[in-house]
Amino acid sequence: MANLINRRNFFKKTALPVTGIMMGSSISGLSGCQRSGAAMPASYDIMEEVMKYRKINSHEHVWPDVSPDALIDFSDRLGVEKLAISSIIPAGPGREANPQGFRACNDLVLKAMKKYPGRFLGQAFLNPVYGKESLEEIKRCIDQGMIGLKIYNQVKINDPLFYPVIEKLIDLKMVMLVHAHCGLGVGGYRPRYGNVQPNASIPEDFAMAAKRYPEAIFQYAHLHGGSDWEYACRVLKDYPNVYADLSGSNNEANTVNFALKHLGEDRLLFGSDGSYYQGIGTILSSDLNDAQRKKIFFDNFNNILRKSGNNVD
Amino acid sequence: MLIDINANTGHWPFRQTSCNSCRQLVARMDESGTDLSVVSNMNGIFYKNTQAANEELNEELKSDRSFNNRLIPFAIINPVYAGWKDDLDTCLNKMGIKGIRLYPLYHDYDLTDPSCVELVRYARDKGLIVALTLRMVDSRSRSWMDITAEWNLRDVIPIMKEVPDARYFILNIAGDIRLSQADTDLMIKSDTLMDTSGRSTSGLGNLISTYGAGKFAFGTHTPILDYLTGLLRIESLSERVADETIKDLLRAGNARRILGI
Amino acid sequence: MLIDINASTGHWPFQQMQNSSCNEILARMDRYGVDLSVVSNLNGIFYKNVQAANEELHEELMSDRRFKDRFFPFAIINPQYAGWRQDLDICVNKMGVRGIRLYPVYHDYELSDPSCIDLVKIARDMGLIVGFTFRMFDPRGPRHWMDTTIQWNLGDMIPVIQEVPDATYFFLNVVGNIFVLNESERALLKKTTVLIDTSGASLGNMGNAIATYGAGKFAFGTHTPILDYLTGLLRIESLRENEGGEAARDQLRSGNARKILGI
Amino acid sequence: MNRRKFFRNSAVSAAGMLSAGIPGLTGCLDSAPPAGPFSSSGNIMKEVMKYRKINTHEHVRPDISPGALIEVSDRLGIEKLVISSIVTEYSGKSATPQEFRDCNDLVLKAMKQYPDRFLGQAFLNPVYGKESLEEIKRCMDQGMTGLKVYNQVKINDPLFYPVIEKLIDLKMIILVHAFCGLGMGGHRPKYGNTEPNTSIPEDFAGVAKRYPEGMFQYAHLHGGGDWEYTCRILQDYPNVYADLSGSNNEADAVDFAVRYLGEDRLFFGTDGSHFQGVGTILSSRLSDAQKEKIFFCNYNDVLKRSGNHVN
Incomplete structure (x- = not known):
């Protein structure tokens, strides 16, 4: 990160000319801005924090059409050591996840793992x-x-079809990342506000499987993935073997705080799911202490990996 | 003594309201001689996670000792939302609520939804009053983002049939108040108070002769409706219809009985 | 210097919000080194009579001397509602707003409605910035069932820009595919005085966005209190040298905003 | 027994019950009972x-005796009632000459029955x-003091011009049924009026501009319309008054109306909602002098122009 000029230093350097411009400005509401030195904010170096x-x-x-290089590039930029990756086929018309299809997906992951050894899980x-x-x-995988499983919306996680798979993963002491949705407005999972994907696992499905x-x-x-995270946290609260990752494009301001309150600091995992900035920004801007951030960014998932001997360091 | 059984704090999204904090409410109570108000937080009508609103109200109530002596909290519970039973227990055991308010129209479930019936039974077993508001605002002048539905009095009957031995508040009585004879009898037998804020209680004298003076109590529906019309409906009753004894029941007596104070 | 061009105070009806008063926002600004914030009052999105919300914001800003130096108020105007011209005059002349925010989806009119175009032209003539927010909330999940399901993408803005190309715009919380524009639309956008704030989910790759539209088109924004306070900043501060480096970062932190706000 | 006395008398026993009851309510009776204008002046009825x-806005109907109106007016200290009888959209009638004459006969009959009470x-x-x-x-010759029009024709329709001009000559006011049935966003069809010929605020603005000497x-600002929108439109037309009748006694409507229309253009009225009509003004933040104007003086000043005022 040597290529980044520290924002605070930059601000110091430009303080005088900025003041000059502001003094000469015609904004009524802002006259006196430069006088009240105490009103100036403390500096915050976000990249140092990252x-x-x-x-x-x-x-x-x-994905087949996206090279893993971009992932590594973003990870380097944002100080991410390891990435748990999968390749998936979302259920839908013309898209069937048959054995040939899922094997091809996994080959893609294996290829990426070989290309960047030490970076991809x-x-x-x-x-x-x-x-x-x-x-x-x-x-085979x-x-x-490989260190775990990712399942999508072909079958709900509490469907008996999944039992042998879950039992296998228990033997392996590995985590199953399960696509989830909680697409209600208000009023539970009523059809008119329900899931667009009928087989996507909803919080209650996790509760039953757990x-x-x-x-x-x-x-x-992806607690930030377009779900009602308040509802999801309320349901998952009592199931200590369900973790939640904080990935997704919706970096809503209070999600992490709320999740912390309901799930505790040991069951939350940093993740991006394509939203690299949000994944980090939402954790940094929450009311967490350093130790809690450390857990969420690293330790909690590493502790899971430790169970199968796949931990980092 | 004067008790308002229908007060609200919190934010009404669609219009600025001028008296929506505990502090402003108590000032209004002082000004108008109201000793106690039953209050809940309107934010719970709109928050999906209604418990956040109950927590806000509890914090506000704790922020000033004088509120304790003047405001009786009711919780807003949504029985189709995850964790409502935990919420209710917390509200009861840690926040000292005396009742709950349900908003099926806003939370989009039917009053006889099994989860709602379960909630009302649970409330009954815990000795809590169940408050149903026929409407928050007149749907004619509502915001287009607000709901269009309003209840008539008969719309609350199904839950009273399901759980006849719960205690009910029916608030802001507007619209059609006609009930069949059987439903009228059910209402009379029930332990219910209807507040005087709603426009359909303007014929309070008639209502008293139908249901008895024990069925009504002062309510304002503040800060949505004005503070005094509900009181005016009581105080302006002629001696012939309601003497001081009856008026006292409406001012506070009935509320004290049902609230157990 | 750091300027947030997309902050809001006020109440969000459908979910409890933290940090939604001027006081709380100022605390965040102090903590994270934000010098100035452009702010309007969320209540104006839902009040029928939006001016009440502008008045609330004004009163809040007057309540503490510190606020004057740190907030740029924007008014929310509904060009369908009675008295909006008078509201706008009061907001400009008595409250010192530097711009307006329009919420056609919430106030239920089309962007192409004559009254909307009229308002944008008047704002242009008064030297005001016109802010459009592509969405307040993700319509998929966290949205309340009473909330709107509509969100915009960059293409939806083109007709307005075509009608009033010489106004000054803020596009806030930009979502949808930002590369959706065709060649001529892209050229039009480049010619327009517009700032896209960095809070939106569309900016998944800030380097690409700058390469496509130029560093002069973006500025730091948070969409606080709804979105987290730092993701918009992260998009800027993690830019590399080959993506514009410090010069671009500084434009995005405050340079572009200062230019457009005239400070 | 007045409210305060009751409270004092029952204080001790109430305290006992309270401490046994709600945890949050112990000590309720330690605090001094609230003192406000209503408790100190005895009760709300003294204030009334x-x-x-x-x-300024009431009706007689074939099925309601004027005696009932007088009874509730006495209870609420209302001296005079401005009444009309109208053909509404619910009646299935089209307001033919025969029908409106019948209506007016009903009013004349009530006026004769209670000669000092009805206008x-x-x-x-x-x-x-x-x-x-x-x-x-015919009506004015028999002592009527103004006009009430409903939703048969919009007030700014040219059909109304001769009527308005006549009323200007008579120096009398025209009470016009109104609605502002929008949700948000003006009078757009999907949130607009259910009755297409009902006058909306813009119609009043149009006619007031054309006839600045008309009144x-x-x-019914409280009659289910958007009173905020209405006041914003009517603000600039000093010859449009608004009455505060209607069943919706929303908490801030009177204060809002005073802010935009001023204290001289608002009238007390009930339109069937007697308690709301009085309660909404009493509970507003207005001064006594302003309340006096709205309850009485403003309309009396209008009546004065035609010599029909009350002494």
Whole structure:
């Protein structure tokens, strides 16, 4: 980050000319701005703050048409050491996640892992509709160094089809990142405000799976991903084996504080899911102390990795 | 003694209101001689997570000792939202609420939705009053972003049938107040107070002869409606319709009985 | 120097907000090194009579001497509502607003409505900035069922710019694909005096955005209190040398905003 | 027994009950009972009776006896009631000359029954131009003091011009049914008036500008319209008055109206909502002098122009 000039220094250097311009300005409301030196804010060097924390990004993707280079570029820029990545097929017309399809996805991840050894933590994608092939795929992927699973909206996480997969992951002591949605307005999951994706897992699905498998590790995907995070946190509160990652494009101001209050500092994970700036900005701007930030940026996910011996350092 | 069973604090989104904090409310109470007000926080009508509004009210009430002696908090609960039972327990055990207010039209569920029936039974078991507001504002002059639906009096009957032994407040009685004879009898048998803020209570004398003086109590619906019309409906009753004893019931007696104070 | 061109005070009806008073925003500004904030009052998005919200903001700004030096008030104007011309005059002459924000989606009129175009022209003639917010909330999930489902993208702004090309614009909380414009639309946007604030989810790659539209088109913004306070800053401060470096960063921190605000 | 006395008498026993009851309410009775204008002057009814009142907007109907109006007026200290009888959209009638004459006969009958209490207003339908002007003459000759028009024709329709000009000659006020039925965003069709011929604030502005010497009364600011929008439009037309009748006694409407229309252009009225009409003015932030104007003086000044004022 040597290429960045520190904002505070820059401000010091430009303070005089700025004052000059402002004094000569004609804004009625701003006269006297330069007189009250005490009114000037303290300096805050955001990049210094960003670089202070080690980070594992718990939710990111590679795509056939996007090179992993861009991910690494953003990660370098924002001081992210490791990225948990997967490649997925969202359910939809003309898009079926058959064994051939999910294998191709995972090959993409394996390729990225090979290209940037030490940076990517692979997550296998599968479709439990294909039970046998899914279990085989888990073996193939984990054997080549993947550290967990990512599942999308083909089947809800509490569907019995998933049980063998969950049991396998329990054996492996690995986390399952599950796409999630909580698309209600108000009024629960009523059809008119319900999910656009009927098979996407909703908070109650996580609660049921977590209750059935208290020894499994679930990751509720992208709390900032367009869900009602207040509702989601309220539901997940009582299920200590459900973690939530803070990725997503909606960096709403109070989400992290709210999640902290309901889920506690040990169950929240830093993530981006394509929203690199938001993933970090939302954590930095929350009312967390340094120790809590450290946990969310790094330690919490590393502790999960430790269970399967895949921890960093 | 004078008790207002229908006061609100908080922000009404669609129009500036001038008396919506506890401090302003208590000043208004002092000015008009109101000893106690039942209050909840209107933000809970619009927040998806209504508990945030209950917390705001509780904090405001704790911010000044004098509020404790003057304001009786009710919580706003949404029985289709996650965690409502935790919320209700917290409101009851830590915030000292005496009742709850439900806003099915704003929270978009039916009054007889199983979750709502469960909530009303739970409230009954906990000794809490259940308050239903027939409308917040006249739908004719509402904002286009506000809801269009209003209730008539008969619309609250289904929940009273489901849970006849709960205690109810029915607030801001507007619209059609006609009930069938069977529903009238149900209302008479129930432990219900209707407040005097609503426009359909202008014939209070008639209403008293139908339902009895024990069914009504002073209410303002402040800060949406003016502070005094509800009182005027009581105080201007002629001696022939309501003597001082009856007026005292309407001013405070009925409210004290049902609130247990 | 750092200027936030997209801050709001007031109440958001559908979710509890933290840090939504001038006092709280100022504390954030002090903590994170923001010198000035352009601010308007969220209540004006929902009040039918929006002027009440402008008055509330004005009173709040008058309530503490510190505020005068740190906030630029913008008024919210609804050109469909009675008395808006008078409101605008009062806001400019008595409250010292430097610009206005329009919320056609919430106030239920089309951007192309003659009254809207009329207002934009009047604002131009008065030397006021015209702010359009692409969305307040993500319509997918966190939105309340009573809230609007509509959001804009950059293309929706083109007809207004075509009608009034010489006004000065703020495009705030920009969402949707910002590369959606065709060649001529892009050229039009480049010619327009407009600042896009850095709070919006569309700016997933700030370097690309600058390469496409130029560093002169962007400025720091937070969309506080709805969005977090720092993501918009992160988009600026993490720019690399080959993406414009310190010169671009400084334009985005305050240079562009100062120029357009005339300070 | 007055309210304060009751409170004092019951203080001890209430305190006992209170401490046993709500945790938050212990000590309620330690604090001094509130003292305000109503408690110190005995009760709210004294405040009500302090003001002389002319009710500027009320109706008689075939199915309601004028006696009921007088009864509630006595209770609320209302000296005079301006009444009319109208054909509304709910009646299924079209306000033919025969029908509006019947209406006015009802008013005349009430005026005779309570000669000192009712001020009559003639109702007409300007679609029938000749008959309307004749009816004005008939009614005014028998002591009516003004005109009430409903939603048959908008007030700024040229059909109304001869009627307005006649009323200008008579120096009498025209009470016009009004609605401002928007949600937000002006009178757009989807949030607009349900009755297409109802006069909206802009119609009043248009006619007031054309006839600056006419006197127009915008009906029931509390009658379900957007009073904020209405006041903003009417602000610049000094010959448009507004009455504060209607069933919606919204808390800040009177103060808002005074701010935009001033204290001289507002009238007390009920339009069937007697308690709201009085309560909304009493609970506003106005001074006693302003309340006096609105309850009585402003309308009496209007009556004075035609020599029909109350002493």
